[in-house]
Amino acid sequence: MSLTSLKDSGTMSTRTNKTQPYIVTKPYHMFTESRRGKERRGSKREEHKNNLERLADWTLRRGYCEQVRLVRSNPPSQELEQTYQEAYQVYLKYQMAVHGDSAEKCTLHQYTRFLVKSPLKVNCQPKPATMGWNFLVVLVAVASPEFKRSADESYALFVRYQFHVHQEKDDKWTYPAFEEFLVDSPLAPWQPRGGPPQGYGSFHQQYWLSGRLVAVGVIDILPCCISSVYFYYDPDLGHLSLGTYASLRELALTQSLYHHAPSLQYYYMGFYIQTCPKMRYKAGYTPSFLLCPETYQWFPVEACRPKLEVNKYCRFNDDLAATDSDSELNINEVLVLRRHVAMPYFLYASKYQLEPEDLREVEQYARLVGMSCARRMLLVRN
Incomplete structure (x- = not known):
């Protein structure tokens, strides 16, 4: 018996004068069958199941690949035309073996009239504007040959984006300026064992639509996160919200790389400015x-x-007593690089005659990056 409660369709009960759920009950005989019929259905289902298992086993043992395709017959699709003769031969064998028909009866013309031609008129053709479109996402390292092959197209797209979206003049962004902004990177490519397949470093994630570059996401792949550096796109496609789509793709990339490098588990979206609508x-x-x-x-x-x-x-921290655990400065432990020689600051200060401004700069640097980084990074000094 099937009982369906329509909770929102209450009716007033004359007995209790309260709203009661409306119950729909379907007749019992609609859901019952004889024991013999049930057994017959069960045996048929079991037979079909066994046949499918035998077919799968047969194809696997012979190294065949089983594939099911749905092809349009009217109007005839390209896939149908490519397999037309093969499909007819299968039909001919079936009719002769199963139904006892003669080959003279099962002609190609009869097959076409019987199973291909149809009175149904369906417009299955795509609109001309979208015909043949394909979408491709490619991740390329900034120093790779793949990037260099598309560098001119990427630069042209960037200039268009800056002009139409940020209202910046074309002459502001020369190719060297573009390179300095989004191509040149302080990150050296690094591909350690146990890291992501493409290694760590700076990359451009390119979005291609039918062979045309329509968007680029500039990212850094780091040991603990993917850092989103910049994103630009074709202004003509602004209605597609490509920035949102790219963020989701970069999130998906982070999740994918996590399986190769478990320490890589964060997606860093960069600066956030509350008053800036674009952020x-x-x-x-x-x-x-x-x-x-x-x-x-x-x-x-x-x-x-x-x-x-x-x-x-x-x-953001409401605890006024809380401080940066890495804020205690020890200027002598800051690593600096002078004339290709690395040394701690106390040794650097003892070897060279320094101006007071130099000390203030190094202190500011150590305060900004924190001592844990200042002990590991090199601050270049002239």
């Missing part, structure tokens, strides 16, 4: 976190946005 979209991806500019701890973006509505700059 506020970043808060729509959840869960997301913002970095406190004073304690360098991460906080949910939902808790940070009300504070940013009040002040453009604010501390």
Whole structure:
């Protein structure tokens, strides 16, 4: 018996004067069958199941590949025309072996009239504007031959984007300026064992539509995260929300690379400016976190946005006693590079006569990057 409760279709009960759920009951005989019929159906199902298993086993043992295709017969598709004779031969064998028909009866003309031609008129042709389109996403390293082959097209797309979206003049962005901004990178390519297949470094994720470059996402693949550097696209396709799509693709890339390098588990979207409409979209991806500019701890973006509505700059950590655990400076341990020689700052200061400004610059640098990084990175000094 099938009982369906329509909770929103209440009726007033004359007995209780309260709203009761409306019950629909279907007749019992519609869902029953004789025991003999049930057994017969069960045996048929079991027979079909066994036949399918035998077919699968037969194809596997002979190294065949089983493939099922759905092809349009009217109007005839290219796939149908390519296999027309083969399909007819199968039909001919079937009719002769199963139904006892003669070969003279089962002609190609009869097959076409019987199973191909149809009175149904369906317009299955795609619109001319979308006919033959294909979409391709390619990840290329900035120093690779693949990138160099598409560099001119990528540069032209960037200039168009800057002109139409940011209203910047064409002459501002020469090719060397484009290279300095989005191609040249301080990250050296690194492909260690246990890392992602393409290694670490700077990449362009290119989006191609029917052989035309329509968008580029500039990213850095780092040991702990993928960092989104910049994104530009064809202004004519602005209605497609390609920036949102690219962010989702980069998130998917992060998830994919995590399986190769488990330490790579974050997607870094860069700076967030509450008052900038072009950046506020970043808060729509959840869960997301913002970095406190004073304690360098991460906080949910939902808790940070009300504070940013009040002040453009604010501390996200409500604990006023909390400080940056890496803020205690020891200037002597900062690593510097002078004339291709690396040394700690105390040795650098003892070897060269320094101006007071030099000390202030190094202190500012150490405060910005933190001592854990200052002990591992090299600060170049002239």
